[in-house]
Amino acid sequence: MPDGESTVYGKIYMPDKDGKYPAIIMCHGYNGHHSDFVNECEYFAQNGFVACTIDFCGGSGRSWSSGKTTDMTIFTEKSNLLATFNYVKKLNNVDSSRIFLFGGSQGGLVTALATEEVAKEVKGMALYFPAFNIPDNWRNNFPNGIPETYDFWGLTLGRNFFASMKDFDPFEHIGSFSKNVLVLYGAQDAIVPRTYIDRAIAAYQHADLIVYPNDGHGFTPDTAVKAREEVLRYMKNQK
DSSP: OEETTEEOEEEEEOOSSOSOEEEEEEEOOTTOOGGGGHHHHHHHHHTTOEEEEEEOTTSOTTOSSSSOGGGOOHHHHHHHHHHHHHHHTTSTTEEEEEEEEEEETHHHHHHHHHHHHTTTTEEEEEEESOOTTHHHHHHTSOTTOOOSEEEETTEEEEHHHHHTTTTOOGGGSOSOOOSOEEEEEETTOSSSOHHHHHHHHHHSSSEEEEEETTOBSBOOHHHHHHHHHHHHHHHHHOO
8 A cells, every 4th residue: 555655565354245344454563563463354354344454664674564664653654554544445345434443552552643633534443552651661761862773672763763752742642533442451561551541541532441450561362362352342333
């Protein structure tokens, strides 16, 4: 899918029969990959949804999309998602009035930001352990100046990843989406503090939180099954 001069790779899973279906677009986390959500996409397609999972441009060392990791920011990822949304809503077998956006971790933050820009066209949003803490985490990490590149968790990031968030508060840019939101979170999450999840829930007019007491940042296989069942139930209940 084109996004300006960039190309976003996406894999789409379709229900077996012809017809128009609701859709869900799934966004991976930091240094993730579209294949992270294969099980979810297959499950949703089997249950009557067109499911699309993407690679953010420069979002991973394994990305199938164009772009360098040193050019990636949460804002380039937001642009990638919006380009994907505009592509998916035009598919012949997609009911454009019933498109859901989904993201995990950094992809959850990106999804929340993108949803605000297409709020009237999005039916609902589901987030796994969304990392609303990312700007705060990095804000004070470079008191003597931001380096041109920085290696973090297996990814070489560029200066603009940090500079673009220096004065950015995500909570000033979410909350106007007035439809139902579903957030799923592990109580043992060592990456995203619960306080950020609670602030996000409070920011939305209609948000439900499901907490898995024994899970962390990334669900166990058993919890992943429960979580996707919850997401499917949520999507089917949005009228």
